[in-house]
Amino acid sequence: MFRHTAKFCLIAAVFAASPSYAQDANVSHDAEYYILQAQHAEQWAADDAAVDEALAQFRESNAGNPPNIVSILIDDLGFGDMGIPELNAIRGYSTPNINDFSDEAMRMVRMYTEPSCTPTRVAQMTGRLPVRMGMGDTAVDIAGFGLPGSEVILPELLKQAGYATSHIGKWHMGDVAESWAMNQGFDYAQMAVHQQGQLTIFNDDAIKEQVSVGIQDYDDAYTLDDWFRPDASAMMTVIEGDAGGPIREVRMESGERWNAAKYDEMNQAFQDKTMEELERLAQGDTPFFLQYWPMIPLDNTRAGRSGPESVNGGLYVDKMQLLDEWLGDLFASMEELGVAENTVVVLMGDNGHFTKYSPQSGFTPMIFRGGKADTTEGGVRVDAFMRWPGMIEADGLLNSIIHVSDLYTTLARFAGADEFIPRDRLIDGVDQSASLLFADEAKGRRDHIIIYSADVPKAIVKDQLKLKLPPKGENPIIAKFYDLYRDTREEYPVSTEVGAWGGQEFVRILGRHLARKEKYPDGPPAFGVPYEGIENIRPETQAAVDAFLVKQQSPKQ
Amino acid sequence: MFRHTAKFCLIAAVFAASPSYAQDANVSHDAEYYILQAQHAEQWAADDAAVDEALAQFRESNAGNPPNIVSILIDDLGFGDMGIPELNAIRGYSTPNINDFSDEAMRMVRMYTEPSCTPTRVAQMTGRLPVRMGMGDTAVDIAGFGLPGSEVILPELLKQAGYATSHIGKWHMGDVAESWAMNQGFDYAQMAVHQQGQLTIFNDDAIKEQVSVGIQDYDDAYTLDDWFRPDASAMMTVIEGDAGGPIREVRMESGERWNAAKYDEMNQAFQDKTMEELERLAQGDTPFFLQYWPMIPLDNTRAGRSGPESVNGGLYVDKMQLLDEWLGDLFASMEELGVAENTVVVLMGDNGHFTKYSPQSGFTPMIFRGGKADTTEGGVRVDAFMRWPGMIEADGLLNSIIHVSDLYTTLARFAGADEFIPRDRLIDGVDQSASLLFADEAKGRRDHIIIYSADVPKAIVKDQLKLKLPPKGENPIIAKFYDLYRDTREEYPVSTEVGAWGGQEFVRILGRHLARKEKYPDGPPAFGVPYEGIENIRPETQAAVDAFLVKQQSPKQ
Structure with a gap:
């Protein structure tokens, strides 16, 4: 086992050196990845080959x-x-x-x-x-934001x-145009906006x-x-279109409920x-992603x-x-x-x-x-x-x-x-x-997951252990640990067994995750006018958008 | 659908007439069985054939x-x-x-x-x-009762x-001799008493x-x-014997812990x-039950x-x-x-x-x-x-x-x-x-189960519905119903949907079950002196039995 300093030096070295194996070269990952890489780089290189x-x-x-892909x-x-x-x-x-x-x-x-x-x-x-x-939350109505076009999906x-790409069904990643499937990389999409x-x-x-x-x-x-x-019948329902082409609502006529x-x-x-x-x-002649x-x-x-x-x-x-x-x-x-x-x-x-x-x-x-x-x-x-x-x-x-x-x-x-x-x-x-x-x-x-609710980290899983992160202002010493193998329903906290060791380690995992945000800070979603660019927007939908914009622009301070 | 009286007449008739199909003839069942028999007798007869x-x-x-049987x-x-x-x-x-x-x-x-x-x-x-x-409860120590010999197991x-029969392992149906496997119909048994x-x-x-x-x-x-x-080391552990033969404790010598x-x-x-x-x-030459x-x-x-x-x-x-x-x-x-x-x-x-x-x-x-x-x-x-x-x-x-x-x-x-x-x-x-x-x-x-805890009926399941029987003194109108298909964990009572009809029907199921006890009343377990007839009873075990008997005979009124 390494002593504290030696271990950190090793990790720093891993960060600094470009990994030498092929596929993942230069992709920047979260901190925990490099902890694992430091331990398994050789195996991973062999596996990659x-x-x-x-x-x-x-x-x-x-x-x-390559294979077609259906999701x-x-x-x-x-x-x-x-x-x-x-x-x-x-x-x-x-x-x-x-x-x-x-x-x-x-x-x-x-x-x-x-x-x-x-x-x-x-x-x-x-x-x-x-x-x-900024896409950790789920909006249910007209909200004027969505997945930024700068994401490479x-x-x-x-x-x-070389793939042909199509999306059909639920999208639910925003009501602004740049968020939509046909504007994000799909050749064709028929999608429910909300x-x-x-x-x-x-x-x-x-x-x-x-x-x-x-x-x-x-x-x-x-x-x-x-x-x-909300008048849900006024909200946009299903839109359809090709990449770069016109986008139309396809399931509602004006006046319909x-x-x-x-x-x-x-x-x-x-x-x-x-x-x-x-x-x-x-x-078609090319592989496809449906x-x-x-x-x-x-x-x-x-x-x-x-x-x-x-x-x-x-x-x-x-x-x-x-x-x-x-x-x-x-x-x-x-x-x-x-x-x-x-x-x-x-x-x-x-x-x-x-x-x-x-x-x-x-x-x-x-x-x-x-x-x-x-x-x-x-x-x-x-x-x-x-x-x-x-x-x-x-x-x-x-x-x-x-x-x-x-x-x-x-x-x-x-x-x-x-x-x-x-x-x-x-x-x-x-x-x-x-x-x-x-x-x-x-x-x-x-070997781990950091579980967020919206923009707040709520729990960390590492191996079979799960730490429920205490809310701000609560002493982390009473944070609850669960052994997920023995307790799938998280009903029997086992702090006495793993708290003393695990608590500190889990705090370090969270710390490394947050520290990594200094280099790669969280950004905002795309904000905009809802439904812009839909050719056949219904008058009642336009009225709902107008109302939304008035509400959005009303004085808040 | 039958009217109330007609239905009860039919059931009475079913009770009175010996069922005519083969295998189950004259076996007396609980009330609910005959409700089903009244509806399926013809099918059951065909199935029996x-x-x-x-x-x-x-x-x-x-x-x-016939086949051997292993349980x-x-x-x-x-x-x-x-x-x-x-x-x-x-x-x-x-x-x-x-x-x-x-x-x-x-x-x-x-x-x-x-x-x-x-x-x-x-x-x-x-x-x-x-x-x-009287065997609905689980005794953990020396208790002086058990499964009556009058049961035909x-x-x-x-x-x-014509089967040869053997039992090995846990028995846990009493510490009195008549309860034990080798005295209840097994040719041979090696069993943990408790x-x-x-x-x-x-x-x-x-x-x-x-x-x-x-x-x-x-x-x-x-x-x-x-x-x-309790001194658990004094309690009887594992006994072994043939039907009609001597019974000996096989895992402990006197003084052992x-x-x-x-x-x-x-x-x-x-x-x-x-x-x-x-x-x-x-x-062997005969079918066996192990x-x-x-x-x-x-x-x-x-x-x-x-x-x-x-x-x-x-x-x-x-x-x-x-x-x-x-x-x-x-x-x-x-x-x-x-x-x-x-x-x-x-x-x-x-x-x-x-x-x-x-x-x-x-x-x-x-x-x-x-x-x-x-x-x-x-x-x-x-x-x-x-x-x-x-x-x-x-x-x-x-x-x-x-x-x-x-x-x-x-x-x-x-x-x-x-x-x-x-x-x-x-x-x-x-x-x-x-x-x-x-x-x-x-x-x-x-299509039903009446679930007892010791001698108290606690719940009734019929089809996918489960009624949690209210304790005495609680108005049954607030008894909780669960739909087991939709709610395996019994966390979402659905009384509003089924209470009005189901409550009454479930009360009738329980009523028929209890009424049947008038003809076939519940009886007591077998009471007796613990461990009687074990050849090599240890002195410390005998002392524990003696203490038990003194406690049992101490004035209670």
Whole structure:
């Protein structure tokens, strides 16, 4: 073991010297990465050479091309909702197509996301913690900000490597033009600008069913501020367009009201478009990146249902079964089109259950504690699978820690696009190619996660230990430690065992993470006028934007 | 739908008429059974005929014999601890042999036990709710009562059908002679009289490690009552004997102290004896019933450990891995001896996790709420598998409700011993043969459980609904209902949805259950002098018995 000073000198040396192995050269990572690199550089270099060889062999067998990539990101699912028939059974539903898929895929058992939709999607797209560009929060209404155009997102890397790119479904990374998929690197996008709050909670059927109260069904006798309540039907719904081309709203005409039927129609259209895009892309000359981020299983009304389709009968669970059918169609189509074998498919949840709608949703947290927006494991541990026939072990388990941002770096590597990862900023994602390709947990390049809620670090996981960071002003000596192997639900703090040693080490981890921000400071999101550049903006939408701008510019000081 | 009166007339008629189908004739069941029979009698008769045919075919292929039966009942495991690799992984351990076994077996996904060791074992042995003979409670020390000899337990049925029978391991159904395995129908038994409290918590190593405090390591300056604290080393440990033959204690000499090493030695001896008995029985001329009820994974000391064997490192988890090895040896031996194919193996837990030792045990409740002694699902839902190659679907799931008492009736049926089920008392177990043999949930004969804690009914499950019975004096209108499909952890009461209808129906279920006790009243356990008839009783054990008897006979009124 090194003494204190010797250890720090070693780390300084690692920082100073450019790592000599190939793929990750000059990408700047967070501090903890270099601690691991100092211990494993030699192994990693050997692994990198083996990864290069495996990828080269694949390309050789695939007419010189890297694999196609399909990303399916499902909203608000907990760990154990997909791919474990026993856990389907005890909850009275089944997802046979997803379960079959999982038998052909590697389960990333310790995939960590961010605690809610926007930040998880940002991390997957940018390879960076959302806090780094002010995208750690989830906006539900017109907000005038979003993902900055200066981020170099995954499809931008892939395009440089020759990929055709399409995005269909949920986007939810901002209502300003520069944030949108077709302006961020996708050749084509059909995307919901906002999220399902607008579309399933504030819609007219939901108001009738009192899913939401006080939005439109209230007595306005005493109302002075007509702008206080959102008119969700006035908000932008689904937009469509090609990169550089015009962008149009496609699901609403002026005067129309959003309702449950329109939500169903939108979801069906996303599915149909995905099938269509898959067919088009599969017939192209280049490898493709197809992103299908469905809005279901989220649904909050009984309107339009013909009856419960599962024994469970929950609102989300029934739609989960529908999504399973749709994904079954997608997987079957991949077979028919001859792209099942040369495509990496990543299927996962984006964060834990939306517990506000438990139990009528049919889902409640189970194995891990908490759900969406919680920084307990139930908020950030999800089902996650990666299928790549012949390259990634079928029906395998990978129990090393992976963060959703690692998909950025890893998929870029698979695509031969890692050289385009920007070198001028900090990249949180690490390259997990070796552990995935060789089904070897010891080849993972991450053993920790810093879990943020918006812009506040709330917890740190290292190995199986989790420290719940105490709020400001609370003595850190009483911070709670959990052993995640022995206590998945974080109900039995074990401070006495690990506090004395671990507390100090964890403080150092956080300290190194924060110190690294001096060189790579967090920045703001992109601010702007909502919906600018949408050709057919509805008058009611324009009025809502105008009201937003007045509110935004009202004196605050 | 029937009107109230018509329905009751029908039920009365069903009660009056002897059911005409074969196997279950004249067995008296609890009230709810007849409600189902009134609705399914025709189907059940057809199923019974098909079961008879399947069993006859098996016997034909097996030299005229019914199958051997092996019962492995593991202490204090929660649902999801065995057979689901993903759930092993997130907790840092693996049970590969059990998982392979589960792939060859039917998982009984909704197996309900009683909330703790003694009552579960009593239910499996007698086919009756433990409350019916005062065995609903778990005694940890010398108690002078146990399972009455008048109970006709499973091996007694099987012996009448020509089986050889052996029991090895935990018994824990009483310290009076008539309760013991070798006096209750087993040809041979080597059994721990009590449980792991005595053997892992009160032992000298555990006292040193402060697992238990105030038992022997206390300042006795003010002690008047030397009998207050148990001397666990004086209690009877393991006894061995043949039916009708002498019974001897085999693990302790006078003057010896119990400790962690002796616990390990005892467990190894149980395993070795099981392997030996399997070999002996497999070479016999008759079908056999071998019961192996291990004491591990329960263990509460670090003494004698060479280090954590799992990544989890918990005290129980490490021993679970050891048990997995042992069971792997057992399954391999069954193959070698040629009895894998003609043997029904039932492997299951006896109740939920012992949460008092969480998280250092390595196990904490996860999917269901609560553990041992709780009447929430976490107390009574367990992993349960049944393997019978060629007869019961491999890697199957059966999601209909099964109670541990149903093993009595069902295994008796498989063995052709159901004609020996006593007709003079109420049998709670129902025959689940059809659902198991035909892998058909709709052929289950139970849709409810009444969950007792000791002699008090605490909850009723019917279909996916669970009513938590309010304590006496609390208005039942606020009783909590849970939808178990949507809420495995019973955290979101749904009274508003089902209370109005369900409350009344559940009160009727309980009413019918209690009314049935007028004809078949609950009886007492067997009372007696502890350890009578053990040849080599140690002087210190005799002294502890004498002290117990004085305490028992001290004036109480």
